[in-house]
Amino acid sequence: QVQLQESGPGLVQPSETLSLTCSVSGYSLTGHSYWGWIRQPPGKGLEWIGSIYQTNSIYYNPSLKGRLTLSGDKSKNQLSLTLTSVTAADTAVYYCARDLGLEGRFDPWGPGTLVTVSS
Amino acid sequence: QSALTQPASVSGSPGQSITISCTGTNSDIGGYNYVSWYLQHPGKAPKLLIYDVSSRPSGVSDRFSGSKSGKTASLTISSLQAEDEGHYHCTSYTSGDLLIVFGGGTKLTVL
Numbered sequence: 001q002v003q004l005q006e007s008g009p010g011l012v013q014p015s016e017t018l019s020l021t022c023s024v025s026g027y028s029l030t031g032h033s034y035w036g037w038i039r040q041p042p043g044k045g046l047e048w049i050g051s052i053y054q055t056n057s058i059y060y061n062p063s064l065k066g067r068l069t070l071s072g073d074k075s076k077n078q079l080s081l082t083l084t085s086v087t088a089a090d091t092a093v094y095y096c097a098r099d100l101g102l103e104g105r106f107d108p109w110g111p112g113t114l115v116t117v118s119s
Numbered sequence: 120q121s122a123l124t125q126p127a128s129v130s131g132s133p134g135q136s137i138t139i140s141c142t143g144t145n146s147d148i149g150g151y152n153y154v155s156w157y158l159q160h161p162g163k164a165p166k167l168l169i170y171d172v173s174s175r176p177s178g179v180s181d182r183f184s185g186s187k188s189g190k191t192a193s194l195t196i197s198s199l200q201a202e203d204e205g206h207y208h209c210t211s212y213t214s215g216d217l218l219i220v221f222g223g224g225t226k227l228t229v230l
Binding site: 036038044045046047048051059061062095097100102103104105106107108109110111112 | 151163164165170210212216219223
């Protein structure tokens with residue numbers, strides 16, 4: 001059974017860098033699967049951030065390209081998200097999920113972690 | 120790239136059927152059969168209900184069904200139950216750099 005768990009700082013200062021980790025259990029990142037990141041600002045809808053395949057094929061939401069880096073660590077079976085120059089607009093619950101084919105089909109999801117950008 | 124369009128809210132009584140629409144363009148819903156639906160309860164992660172327009176993952180009730188006509192996808196919930204209350208999100212594959220686009224979400228209230 002695949003399980004995911006996000007972890008991160010909770011509070012990030014404006015203009016700083018947001019770093020999140022997603023620990024994956026029940027499936028190896030060396031396997032044939034995509035993994036996605038999705039975020040949800042408070043009270044708003046979901047937004048696809050990006051997806052990664054076997055830690056080496058990476059797809060980004062163009063609205064975040066230039067600030068966003070996704071990566072994976074096969075030895076730790078962890079995914080990572082780094083977002084630079086954050087603003088209040090980046091305040092959201094961040095989810096990682098297994099991406100079943102780059103078609104919008106995400107299952108399962110981690111519980112999510114709230115990141116607030118504020119001074 | 121605009122988000123898919125969903126009604127902000129819908130409501131229904133227990134036992135009734137309701138339908139939630141999700142409208143896109145020929146670059147997403149109208150061009151591909153890659154529409155998924157999710158149910159999100161407050162404070163929880165979304166749960167996959169429907170994928171590839173009308174397929175249900177194992178364990179999802181057959182009270183949930185999906186369909187598509189042109190640029191609009193629909194989720195129908197039959198025999199409405201109190202536990203169906205929550206936010207429903209649609210998503211689709213889209214051509215171009217974005218790849219995956221979500222709707223704004225629909226709040227379902229069971230009266």
